[in-house]
Amino acid sequence: MSNKLSDSVPTDREVVLGILNNSEDALNKLYIGYFPMILQFIVNNNGDEDDAKDVYQEAIIILYNKIKSGDFELSSKLKTYIYSVCRRIWLKKLAQQSKKTNNVSDFEDIVSVEVDVEYHEEKDLQFEKMGSALQNLGEPCKTIIQDFYINNLSMQDICEKFGYTNTDNAKTQKYKCLQRLKKLFFQS
Amino acid sequence: MRNDIELDAIIEDYLQGKLTPAEAEAFDKLRANDPVIDHKVVAHKVFMDAIKQYGKVLSLKEQMDKAHAGIDVASLSEKLSPHPSFIINMWRKNKSAMAIAASFILLTIFSIYSIQHNTLQNGTYEVMRREITNIKNSQNKLVRTINSSSKNEKGHVRAAQFGGTGFALTANGYLCTNYHVVRDADSVYVQNNKGDSFKVKVVYRDPQYDIAILKITDDSFTPLSSIPYKLKKNSIGMGENVYTLGYPKDDAVLGEGYISSKTGHVGDTTQYQVSIPINPGNSGGPLLDNYGNIIGVITAKENQVDGATFAIKSKYILEALNAIPQDSLGKKVVFAKKNPLQGLNRTKQIDKIENYVYMIKVYN
Numbered sequence: 001m002s003n004k005l006s007d008s009v010p011t012d013r014e015v016v017l018g019i020l021n022n023s024e025d026a027l028n029k030l031y032i033g034y035f036p037m038i039l040q041f042i043v044n045n046n047g048d049e050d051d052a053k054d055v056y057q058e059a060i061i062i063l064y065n066k067i068k069s070g071d072f073e074l075s076s077k078l079k080t081y082i083y084s085v086c087r088r089i090w091l092k093k094l095a096q097q098s099k100k101t102n103n104v105s106d107f108e109d110i111v112s113v114e115v116d117v118e119y120h121e122e123k124d125l126q127f128e129k130m131g132s133a134l135q136n137l138g139e140p141c142k143t144i145i146q147d148f149y150i151n152n153l154s155m156q157d158i159c160e161k162f163g164y165t166n167t168d169n170a171k172t173q174k175y176k177c178l179q180r181l182k183k184l185f186f187q188s
Numbered sequence: 189m190r191n192d193i194e195l196d197a198i199i200e201d202y203l204q205g206k207l208t209p210a211e212a213e214a215f216d217k218l219r220a221n222d223p224v225i226d227h228k229v230v231a232h233k234v235f236m237d238a239i240k241q242y243g244k245v246l247s248l249k250e251q252m253d254k255a256h257a258g259i260d261v262a263s264l265s266e267k268l269s270p271h272p273s274f275i276i277n278m279w280r281k282n283k284s285a286m287a288i289a290a291s292f293i294l295l296t297i298f299s300i301y302s303i304q305h306n307t308l309q310n311g312t313y314e315v316m317r318r319e320i321t322n323i324k325n326s327q328n329k330l331v332r333t334i335n336s337s338s339k340n341e342k343g344h345v346r347a348a349q350f351g352g353t354g355f356a357l358t359a360n361g362y363l364c365t366n367y368h369v370v371r372d373a374d375s376v377y378v379q380n381n382k383g384d385s386f387k388v389k390v391v392y393r394d395p396q397y398d399i400a401i402l403k404i405t406d407d408s409f410t411p412l413s414s415i416p417y418k419l420k421k422n423s424i425g426m427g428e429n430v431y432t433l434g435y436p437k438d439d440a441v442l443g444e445g446y447i448s449s450k451t452g453h454v455g456d457t458t459q460y461q462v463s464i465p466i467n468p469g470n471s472g473g474p475l476l477d478n479y480g481n482i483i484g485v486i487t488a489k490e491n492q493v494d495g496a497t498f499a500i501k502s503k504y505i506l507e508a509l510n511a512i513p514q515d516s517l518g519k520k521v522v523f524a525k526k527n528p529l530q531g532l533n534r535t536k537q538i539d540k541i542e543n544y545v546y547m548i549k550v551y552n
Contacts (some may be wrong), residue, residue: 129238149236150239150242
């Protein structure tokens with residue numbers, strides 16, 4: 001059978017516990033384990049490898065956020081969940097490209113995931129907005145903000161990294177950057 | 189400007205829970221009183237959440253890209269993408285439908301197979317009248333000439349073509365045989381065990397039950413003494429020992445067996461199935477039980493099953509007899525109340541019966 005998955009697929013429980021404990025290994029295993037299934041689905045339904053990668057990563061993010069948010073219940077197998085999410089996302093994409101979406105070749109069972117996918121779409125919109133806002137912010141603001149808010153560097157570290165004479169200067173700089181970024185983010 | 193920076197720092201600390209309880213309380217009050225500050229807090233919270241989420245997703249993507257790099261996508265997609273061949277593609281896409289179709293076909297084949305191989309008897313029904321060959325016939329004629337040279341017999345120039353067996357129902361010359369024996373007869377003669385031939389007339393035909401009643405019309409016929417056996421009106425049980433007397437050759441032959449089924453060919457309730465050896469010429473012969481009651485008329489056998497002979501139940505002989513107008517029967521047909529054969533051994537019974545069993549010769 002061509003759609004046989006590799007042997008390294010972790011159990012659902014392993015994956016959920018691993019993600020809750022920020023285990024990189026669990027995520028890697030999960031990613032590698034189910035990718036062929038999605039690749040098969042996409043390439044058999046008017047897509048290519050890059051489409052498969054995008055759709056699959058989105059699905060993993062959805063799953064990841066769902067597990068992290070704590071309200072995740074295993075009502076189906078992870079495999080089914082991932083497949084359903086990918087299917088939903090891909091069908092939407094096909095519809096947007098106005099390709100025909102009838103005659104979908106299915107390879108797995110599916111469960112209803114509309115709510116999760118729509119919730120994710122909102123989040124994704126925010127992600128895009130933040131991405132473009134940061135892009136428009138320009139250097140060095142972008143790096144300062146990223147270092148402070150994402151990489152959790154202290155003001156002291158930032159001060160040294162960018163060669164500010166004191167932390168107050170750095171704080172002022174960060175404040176200005178933040179104001180601009182907020183403006184970009186909320187206005188876009 | 190300075191104140192704004194301070195305020196921003198406080199909001200940040202407030203949202204991260206870094207303020208002391210007293211400070212937090214004071215700030216809560218400030219928030220409640222000043223909508224501008226409250227708005228700033230909410231906006232900052234939204235923004236903080238968004239940027240945290242952004243950071244998380246970014247790192248997650250990075251991690252997944254790393255994992256993705258470890259997958260040999262090219263070879264995988266080659267394996268999984270639609271096969272260029274239409275047939276293989278078709279097979280992959282419609283596996284389940286094809287499986288259903290295949291199992292349906294299998295089921296159909298099995299059903300047809302089982303219908304064809306059911307438990308019903310399906311051999312052909314072979315009636316047991318005898319086609320008399322020319323050789324046998326010439327012998328027959330030879331014997332008859334010797335035997336009957338002294339008698340005033342008309343003499344049959346032509347050979348009899350079919351033969352069967354019949355038995356007397358009344359002393360005045362009514363006989364019973366199978367309808368198929370005399371079916372397309374031009375003329376019918378009977379011959380008793382002494383070799384005397386008499387001309388008979390077919391007075392009743394019943395193709396449904398395969399019964400015919402004959403009447404001896406020959407002048408040379410002298411009425412018989414009273415019939416030694418009686419007709420059994422009710423049916424008989426399985427396993428009952430029975431015997432028959434018939435003319436598969438030119439002399440009477442005894443066949444012995446038992447009732448093996450209460451129904452005949454493919455469940456025909458007008459017949460018994462009897463396990464008894466019979467041959468062409470036995471048709472129309474009487475089937476008797478141990479007490480000398482006539483329980484049936486031998487009529488046919490199953491040619492694909494060993495020892496499956498069929499005999500019409502005696503009840504239908506009575507029905508046939510009753511169908512003949514009483515006045516043409518002359519005297520009312522009455523069988524002895526007490527069976528004179530009862531208690532006699534087989535040899536004695538046959539001794540008495542054989543005078544009443546005739547060979548039927550059919551010319552056409």
